[in-house]
Amino acid sequence: MIESLNSPHIARVKALIGSRGTKERKSSGLFVAEGLQCAREAMVATTGPRIETLYVTPSGRIKVEQISDLGGFNVIEVSDDVMKAMSETITPQGILAVCSIPSNSLESITLNGTRKFVYLSEIQDPGNAGTIIRSADAFGIDAVITSPGSVDLYSPKVVRSTAGSLWHTPVFENIELSTVLALGVQAFTLAAEGQKSLKDLKITKDCVAIFGNEARGLATAQGVSSIEQVKISMPGNAESLNLSAAATIVMYHLANIPSS
Amino acid sequence: MIESLNSPHIARVKALIGSRGTKERKSSGLFVAEGLQCAREAMVATTGPRIETLYVTPSGRIKVEQISDLGGFNVIEVSDDVMKAMSETITPQGILAVCSIPSNSLESITLNGTRKFVYLSEIQDPGNAGTIIRSADAFGIDAVITSPGSVDLYSPKVVRSTAGSLWHTPVFENIELSTVLALGVQAFTLAAEGQKSLKDLKITKDCVAIFGNEARGLATAQGVSSIEQVKISMPGNAESLNLSAAATIVMYHLANIPSS
Numbered sequence: 450m451i452e453s454l455n456s457p458h459i460a461r462v463k464a465l466i467g468s469r470g471t472k473e474r475k476s477s478g479l480f481v482a483e484g485l486q487c488a489r490e491a492m493v494a495t496t497g498p499r500i501e502t503l504y505v506t507p508s509g510r511i512k513v514e515q516i517s518d519l520g521g522f523n524v525i526e527v528s529d530d531v532m533k534a535m536s537e538t539i540t541p542q543g544i545l546a547v548c549s550i551p552s553n554s555l556e557s558i559t560l561n562g563t564r565k566f567v568y569l570s571e572i573q574d575p576g577n578a579g580t581i582i583r584s585a586d587a588f589g590i591d592a593v594i595t596s597p598g599s600v601d602l603y604s605p606k607v608v609r610s611t612a613g614s615l616w617h618t619p620v621f622e623n624i625e626l627s628t629v630l631a632l633g634v635q636a637f638t639l640a641a642e643g644q645k646s647l648k649d650l651k652i653t654k655d656c657v658a659i660f661g662n663e664a665r666g667l668a669t670a671q672g673v674s675s676i677e678q679v680k681i682s683m684p685g686n687a688e689s690l691n692l693s694a695a696a697t698i699v700m701y702h703l704a705n706i707p708s709s
Numbered sequence: 710m711i712e713s714l715n716s717p718h719i720a721r722v723k724a725l726i727g728s729r730g731t732k733e734r735k736s737s738g739l740f741v742a743e744g745l746q747c748a749r750e751a752m753v754a755t756t757g758p759r760i761e762t763l764y765v766t767p768s769g770r771i772k773v774e775q776i777s778d779l780g781g782f783n784v785i786e787v788s789d790d791v792m793k794a795m796s797e798t799i800t801p802q803g804i805l806a807v808c809s810i811p812s813n814s815l816e817s818i819t820l821n822g823t824r825k826f827v828y829l830s831e832i833q834d835p836g837n838a839g840t841i842i843r844s845a846d847a848f849g850i851d852a853v854i855t856s857p858g859s860v861d862l863y864s865p866k867v868v869r870s871t872a873g874s875l876w877h878t879p880v881f882e883n884i885e886l887s888t889v890l891a892l893g894v895q896a897f898t899l900a901a902e903g904q905k906s907l908k909d910l911k912i913t914k915d916c917v918a919i920f921g922n923e924a925r926g927l928a929t930a931q932g933v934s935s936i937e938q939v940k941i942s943m944p945g946n947a948e949s950l951n952l953s954a955a956a957t958i959v960m961y962h963l964a965n966i967p968s969s
Contacts, residue, residue, distance in 0.1 A: 576836055580951040587947035610951070617946040648965070684964050686877040687847035691840040691870070694957040697950065701958050704944050705908070 450507075452528045458504070462535040462545065471601045474550065480603035482546045482615075483536060485512055487608065490616035491546050492517045497616030498548035506532045509543025537605050550603055553621050558592060560632065564655040565589070565703050567696065568629055570596045571662040578602060579610020580693035581660075586614035588704035594621045594629060594657075626673070629657055636676045638667055639695055641688075643680035647699065650679050652706055658699050663692050710767075712788045718764070722795040722805065731861045734810065740863035742806045742875075743796060745772055747868065750876035751806050752777045757876030758808035766792045769803025797865050810863055813881050818852060820892065824915040825849070825963050827956065828889055830856040831922040838862060839870020840953035841920075846874035848964035854881040854889060854917075886933070889917055896936045898927055899955055901948075903940035907959065910939050912966055918959050923952050 451458055464473045465481045474480050479501055482491055491500045493516065503524045505513060510526060513519065532541050558564065567590050572578055578600050585593050593602075600607060602620050630636055635656040639647075659676060661667030681690065681698055689695070711718060724733045725741045734740050739761055742751060751760050753776065763784045765773060770786060773779065792801050818824065827850050832838055838860050845853050853862075860867060862880050890896055895916040899907075919936060921927030941950065941958055949955070 580954055583947055583951055584954050585945075587941075587943040587945045587950050589943075589945040612947070612949070612951075614947050681847075681961070682965070683847040683849075685845075685847045685849040687843055687872070687874050689872070690847050690957065691843055691872075691953070693951070694840055694844050694954060697954040697957060698961050701941070701961075705942070 450526045450528060451531050454530060454534055456527075456531060458525065458527070459531060459534045462504070462547065465547065466537050466605045470604060474601065474603050478550050478552075479547050480550055480608065481605060482548050482608050483538060483544070483605070484542045484609070485544055486613045487615075488513055488544045488546050489516050490613035491548055492522070494616035496619070498551055500546050501549050502547040504532065504535065504545040504547070506541075506543035512542070513544055551619075553619055555594070555621050555624060555628065558619075560634070560655045562654055564591045564634070565652075565700075566592050566594060566629070566634065566655075566657040567700065568594045568596070568624075568626060568657050568659045569599055570626060570659060570667055571598045571665070572660065572692065573600055574663055574692070575600050575604055575606035576610050577663065577691070577693040577696075579607040579612075581696045582607075582611040582618055582620065583614040584693070584697040584700050586611075586618045588700040590618060590700055590703070592619045592621060594624050596626060597623050626659070630673070630675060636673075637679050638676050639681060639699065640666075640678035641680060643678035645677070645679045647679045647681050647702055650677075650702070650706070652703065656703070658696070658703065660692060660696050710786045710788060711791050714790065714794055716787075716791060718785065718787070719791060719794045722764070722807065725807065726797050726865045730864060734861065734863050738810050738812075739807050740810055740868065741865060742808050742868050743798060743804070743865070744802045744869070745804055746873045747875075748773055748804045748806050749776050750873035751808055752782070754876035756879070758811055760806050761809050762807040764792065764795065764805040764807070766801075766803035772802070773804055811879075813879055815854070815881050815884060815888065818879075820894070820915045822914055824851045824894070825912075826852050826854060826889070826894065826915075826917040827960065828854045828856070828884075828886060828917050828919045829859055830886060830919060830927055831858045831925070832920065832952065833860055834923055834952070835860050835864055835866035836870050837923065837951070837953040839867040839872075841956045842867075842871040842878055842880065843874040844953070844957040844960050846871075846878045848960040850878060850960055850963070852879045852881060854884050856886060857883050886919070890933065890935060896933075897939050898936050899941060899959065900926075900938035901940060903938035905937070905939045907939050907941050907962055910937075910962070910966070912963065916963070918956070918963065920952060920956050
């Protein structure tokens, strides 16, 4: 059991979740998933990021042993103090998985006429990104794709907000919108000035729902005539919805539209 | 213009947004709304919290003067450094309103057969609470009501997450669920094991959508047979949705159900 607070394991984990974590994650290809919920998905799910090292406290080990045989995993036991030093949270659950970032290629997606994608353009808020991935998982979206300049989907707050959905829904980062549109999918975005209501949107082939930056919206949409603008009817006074709330409504709709 | 970093104005604002802010807000009846968006609503909206003091930097003053004549407000000009010392944010917008917490009474609500309420039971996450108020505003919900033990709706993160909707949608805090049910409203909650799909939910009178704690759900629902359990159909793998995402879908539905 690792008990030294000078252990290089602590430094390694802290580097992956610290303020310079994005750079560290990119160069190492690793990220950190904390807590039982993510560990469960990482151990059990057949898709998504694989576990490189599973750090557990003695009490954390008991919890993960209830999920799965640990024989196939690189498990390192650490003291409660070492876990606390590694962890982002104030009361760590005693389970922290260092996982490898999957090298997803957009080319791995086969279009079949009913695929549904979500594209996030320069989205910044980690809570929004995680919530959108979680909703995408719930509503059977085939992939969540982000543009260059979007929040790092493997940052601790995003990972936590996905509540394990990062192991169910493929994500693709740093993809230009033009690359997605070149797939020949039906593309639409939300816009207050949209002529058509979301309720009346018909999906006729593989499609992508595009969402812009929280404050600035979708800068590229203006020039792209192939992107249909739809609106969510809002009888109330608010100017707009929270981005993840709006995206969730759209995904709920996509899951409930009968295929045509 | 206030330039001293020892000004009691700084201490007063910091007390309202600090770690003991809930207590301070309760005893003073005041809260802090930062930024142009909230200031605009506070100045212009005819409902919601009233401005007690409007702190502005010279550049902040120019922004708010474009919204409204400042004659009717208690405006105090402060230096950029004083604003920075007062503010929660790293790059303050130069506008900070100290507002009075409205003393809303549930009895002020007149039922008319078509009222729609949201009740939050022991909700904890400020981002969720703010997002729900924002969605409630968008979808014309008549009030958002919280239980004892819920997050303080006047905490800085909730206020910010409402994006100004706190000035449109009445909120009522510290109300027991039994008090709401005693109004005789149609009550329903989301439950994974619900027999009826949200899509099939008919609303026949004033209604309340009830949402439980992020982790524990709705503890009180079990014993309350008058609360209908409905579910959001989720074709995907996620166990559940983020609370504010789920609540937003429900409110979207309530806004789109034809009255019967």
